[in-house]
Amino acid sequence: MAILGTFAFEEDFLTAAKNLTSSGFDRISLMSPIPVEEAQEIVGLHKSRVRHFSLAGAIIGCIGGFAMAVGTALVFILPTGGRAIITIPPFLIITYEMTILFGVLFTLLGFHFVSGLPAWKDRPYVISASVDRFVVVVEGTTGEQAAKAEAIIRDAGAEEIQHVEDSQ
Amino acid sequence: MFDHGQPTYAEVNKDIISTMLETGPKYWILLGSTMSLAGIFFFMPWIYQLFVGVGAAGMNRNAVWGTYLSNFIFWIGLSHSGTLLSAVLHITNSPWRKSIYRSAEAMTLFSLITAALFVMVHVGRVWFVHWSFPIPNQMGLWPNFRSPLMFDVMAITTYLTASSIFIYMGSVPDFAAVRDASTGVRRRLYAVFSFGWRGTAREWHTLGWAYTFFAVFVIPLAVSVHSIVSWDFALSAVPGFHHTIFAPYFVTGAIYSGTAGIVTVMYCLRKFLNFERYIGQVHLDSLGKLLIALSLIWSYINVLELFTTWYGGSSFELEALSFRMTGFYAPLYWEMILFCAFVPLLMLTRKIRWSWNKMLVISILINIGMLTERFIIVATSQPRKFLPDAFGFYVPSWIEISITIGSFGIFMTLFLIFIKWVPSISIYEVKETLKPLRRDA
Amino acid sequence: MSTIVEKFRQYRKPGYYEKYDYHWAMTIDLDRCTGCEACMVACQAENNIPIVGEEQYAMNREIQWIRIERYWEGEYPNIKMNFMPMLCQQCDDAPCETACPVFATYHNQDGLNTQIYNRCIGTRTCAVYCPYEVRYFNWFTYTWDEPLEQQLNPDVSVREKGIMEKCTFCIQRIRIAKDLAKDDDRRRVRDGEVIPACVQSCPTEALIFGNSNDPEAKVTKMMNNHRGYKVLEELNTTPSIVYLTKAHS
């Protein structure tokens, strides 16, 4: 069973979130139409793991770019303009571009891994969450756990409370 | 921030999503005309040129680069608007960028696509242009990574991917908002577009970080793209091209023409999608100040280029300079100086900087000036290089002019499609700028 | 410390050309050249160069791998005319080679700046970068009125539209000479065995061609002539063609 509470005002939403986390509920998801930093602290999100992906992507791009430039130059030795075969300045530019390209691609990849999107199986959700309502969802609660959560949400000033299925 | 009073969250959603859902007959007429403009003026002459050969254009032996390349650089220049508005101002989180950065990014993407099309039109044998990509091919030869054009290819493909990811990730929450506000096929479609976004704290947190990283990556990329585009010229020995100031000159010119482009697009958005409430005086004012700063930098670099050329005193450079300032294209040159250096100074007075109509005219003039600037660089330096007996002349042909007009058609068509498929103002960013709802309010 | 400087100089100037067996070069004696343009027609006959027609010529799109440049000097009545044949200088540090994104032009073992027609995609960057403006573009697929095409030289490929072309020092003749030399007990090509069409037809013997790696070659001696100089030397493209200034008796 999952309890879903809809709030009209942000501070009620935050108080509900704080009380739920302090009373030991773990599978909480706080939905809001705009990013709310306090909500993210409450859930314990500080430095996102996306940054590792970006760094990894940048490094791979850097090495890959330089390797590509040098590797392709060595397939057929075609001297041009009296310059060396492996000319550092132009290859640095290629490396620079590849670094950024792989950085961006890996960041995208990281976003998908870390945020768990794209998730198409239906999970508790209220349409107004994307308009002007703040929603708290507590999942995996049974019997009196659910009642306790429901009580916390109600005295935080929830507008509406629903009981929905858990997300698979 | 908002001239006509604070809208509520719901009103924000309704206003912006309504522009996407209701499509009046005016939209279809406009879309039809821009598509025909693109088709008739861009694609038909291009197909003709494919059959006949690049000779249909006006280029000749010593001016082998013509308006196709100057348009390519103009459109790449326009694409720097998005980068500046969304990335730089996102990092410095200035509030006024929030409502206009989405369409600025859209401008980036679509002018990049138009620029890429110009490469296809410019190249002599377009059916082998894929050899310039590092993919295995029939001859087993790899491209020459020492060439500035290979820098171009790598930089522009990177920039294309980066800016499309940048705009897409920024609008995932808005796709979710559209999904919730629509039904039927459109709902299922936007469910896919928004990757099933629910707006949970974890998703916002990851998106925030990813978006910041995108911005961090795109800024140096944008600077590098336009300096690489300037290196197509600067790495040559041609007297009009071979200046070390070219990279900053082109980057400044790009941001300058991009910002002017944003003012034009903002004007159109306000007028046709009646976003008066969201795009207000503060945007116009800050954009105006930005334009003045950029125009001063641009004029400084132009004067610098003239001074160094004159001071250097080499017969090649002086000849190129004198032809540019007093030759056949002299009126074009002075028109460029007027439009890009003197007209923007009018914006110093608040009366002009605050009126939308005057700012529209100034921004269009600036962009015309920038288009002529690129054309001047191409058309006046190439025909007069080192050997006087090989001096020549370059006049664009009707095909080049029609393709130039057609390219605006393409850009407008893409933008009109964008307006109907992606919310042209970022919903959640606008909501962020609203005062949060207080229980006691 | 010196090894690093040495290594950098070696890196910066790999000097491929000392190691190659040939380095074809040409000297043009401006004192002998009378500007009669026999070389131009000979080159057109040998290398299947098309006729571009009147209106293309008016648009300054002629294709002439070797052209004669005319420079007046002084004013009437003591006026002088200077002719200067201008063709691809086969530069050792060619600005056009680094510019081509698809390796359609590179420097081969013969010290020639080769132009590979089927590899060219027509970005025309090489023509912008060439300070001598000796690269010519096929703006159209030029045709020969029937039966003029029977004169086409089978050793030289005919170019379609969208391809850059330039003087190749008659690379087909160089290849044939090297093959014949190889068949004849693998010896090297002797001096004077291979000459381009322009050198062969120049009626005042102003053009001399040969292998400048071979010290006894006639061209090497001519290159060391005190009147010798290179055009636009200050751009340091190190061209392989040495011009000899007009002398005054």
Next chain:
Amino acid sequence: MSKISRRDLLQYIGAGGIGAVGGVLYGEGVQRKVELLIPQVIPPEDYSPGVATWYNTVCNQCSAGCGITVRIREGKAKKIEGNPVHPISQGRTCARGQAGLNALYNPDRIRTPMQNVGQTGAGRFVEISWDEALTTVGSRISRLKIEGKANSVRLLSGQVRGHLDELFAQFMDLLGSEHYQQYDFTYPGTIRAANRISFGVEQLPYYDIKNADFLLSFGADYLGTWLSPVHHSLAYGHLRQGRAGQRGKTVQIEPRMSLSGASADEWIPARPGTEGLLALGIANAIVGAGRYLGSDRDQWSVALEAYSPSVVSGKTDVSEDIIVRIAKEFSDNKSSLAIAGGAAAAGTNAVATVVAVNALNYLVGNLNQPGGVIFNSNSAFSTMPSSNQASFQEMLDLVDAMESGEVEVLLVNDTNPVFALPDHVGFRRAMEKVALVVALSTFHDETTQMADLILPTSTYLESWGDDAPDPGVGFPVASISQPVIAKLYDAIPVGDIVLSMARQIGGELPVSMHWSSMEEFIKDRWREEYVSRASDGEDQDFESFWRAALEAGVWGQPGAIDSDPSVPSSASIIASIADPESKFAGNESDYAFVLHPYLTATFLDGRGANLPWLQEMPDPMTSVVYGSWAELNPVTADEMGIREGDILDIESPAGSIRVPALIFPAIRPGVVAIPIGQGHAEYGRYAKDRGVNPINIVAPLMDDQTGDLAWAATRVKVKATGERLHIIKTGGVSRTLGRQILGPSNDHS
């Protein structure tokens, strides 16, 4: 879709971007023509695909007679080169020689015999067969011969040498008509006449520029169009840089700088028509300064006293100290040479001018000396008819004869008098009066257009013939012209046409002209030459000699300079000096400019205009292509407010033409120069209706001694018409702008 080869498939896949659609449609549209590797069913014996064979023959693009060798691949002519062993060309060629293949494969060649239907000159021709054509000609001529009116058959040919000339002469003699004439605009008639008067020699002498130290040229464009340009260019190269530590000096005297003027050390723009006076002035300076030590010094000073440098400088507009300096240099140099030609030998005083120049040569004693004027011994072929080159006066007589109906049959071979003669001469109108005009020509030029019957001739690359070059190279030389490829189209070489006409006419002609083909005739004549010379110990039998001559393409006796160099007596030269006063058509007040038409290195006298390579070859001096122009001095142009491209109306007493103006810095202010060669009404797609022909406004003045056309003796008035025309030229800014392009030291600005 038809079968797609692997390469096409990859090309379609490779068509990146939207261009793919265009690429596919275009790729399919072009149908590839199937070509056989071996064109004939049974290939000739020396035919193997991929292997080139070379044949030696003689170039016929001008009258120099250079030996050329033609590269043949798969039965097709690919490249013309100079024949290395030939003494005239020594392995080199000029631009016109290279363009010979354009004439061979010219799309506008006449392919079958044609009969004119309808009005003469209307140009409506219908194809007929060879025997039909020959019967009409043969029957007409034989009927005239029987009626005793053989004299009404006339043969007018271009400049023809060697045994073909003898064949023509024999054909006309056997017919009983003595009207076999040659007319060639470039024929040096006045020089030949002057040499005959000065030195009493018939052959043109060999001007040995190669060994000269100082070359003084009065109007002769020896590098571009005068007599034998390739040989002179070779000599010029040697004169300049051929000798270690020694560089010859050249001075050019002409009102408009020609190709030779451009390469000269000094260009002296004397007043047009006064070159002869200048020569005598220089001679006077030489004799006056005591530099001529011959015994008859005083006769010379008497003969030259009227031409003191001060008097001459007034008339020739050349300062006195230049005349004295030139005279000093001319006589001090070990071997100096003076030549005359071009416009200097085309005034009313042409012969007097050349005689004056010959006198100069005599005064420095360079006759029959290396680097001087070497008299050629008799020609390599013993049986040569005397030269029957028609002067302008004889052409006028021919026109009168045609007008009065004396001419029944006119055979025209390889010459274009309608173009080469001014229109007011009326050659075209006179041709209408001739009952039967037969044109033996390869192209539809203006004269062929007026013909009743056209017999297509093959080009020189497909026909047999031989040539003794005139001017020779000091020793007897004979070159052979042999077909290099199988004959194209239904054309027949002109020699074979004459032989078949002889057979057709019957009577004693086929008896004495019994050869079945031109090859047999040439071989027979060479056998006679061989037998007549065999006495001096050559034991090779004739066959192997003939094969060796064919392979080399040329035969010569280098050593055979006759022992005693007969230097003509000075008396005859002194006597021949006449006052070279030149007259001009049109008085000076109305016609302010002197017309200076000049032969161009591209088209010579217009015969090269239908060759595409020459039309697209920039004019050596002005770099203009595909058109005509009139050159004006920049100062006069400014005064008259004329800019480049303004169309001028140039009117002479004999007519007027419209031609665009070109600013040309190296021309005298009072002279307007127009190139000869363009302005064809017919002559194929490359030459038709392009440019203007200045010969049409040349007044019918003639050289008083030879009757040759004085084409440089016409005054014109120049008026801008206000219209403009874009002159197509490759030159950009023809100044070095201070850039060190022509040499490190910056003295070329």
